Amino acid sequence: MSKLTDTDAMARLHALPGWTQVDNSIQKTFELPGFPAAILFVAAVGQLAQTADHHPDIDIRYRRVTLSLSTHSAGGLTAKDFDLAEKIEELLGG
DSSP states (O other): OOOOOHHHHHHHHHTSTTOEEETTEEEEEEEOSSHHHHHHHHHHHHHHHHHHTOOOEEEEETTEEEEEEOBGGGTBOOHHHHHHHHHHHHHTTO
16 A cells, blocks of 8 residues: 555545644544443444554543554555544544
8 A cells, every 4th residue: 555645645634523643643532431432432443443454553541542543564644544544433423
């Protein structure tokens, strides 16, 4: 998978409310109702990631979950990152 141009990455990023670019990744912090909901969300993200064969970095802090997506093998952002972010948004009705 080839790395996206900066222009293409920015266009895809604008379609994902709340996501930001941090270096060579896109990130978003989700706030869930409580710890059990955060864990269920992470499990659902894990299933999506496994299906896509594209695994995010995940940080869980009580009810806050921060996801970071990057295609390390391409050295930056690819369509895989944005495709998975879109599927994650669908989990929460976004």
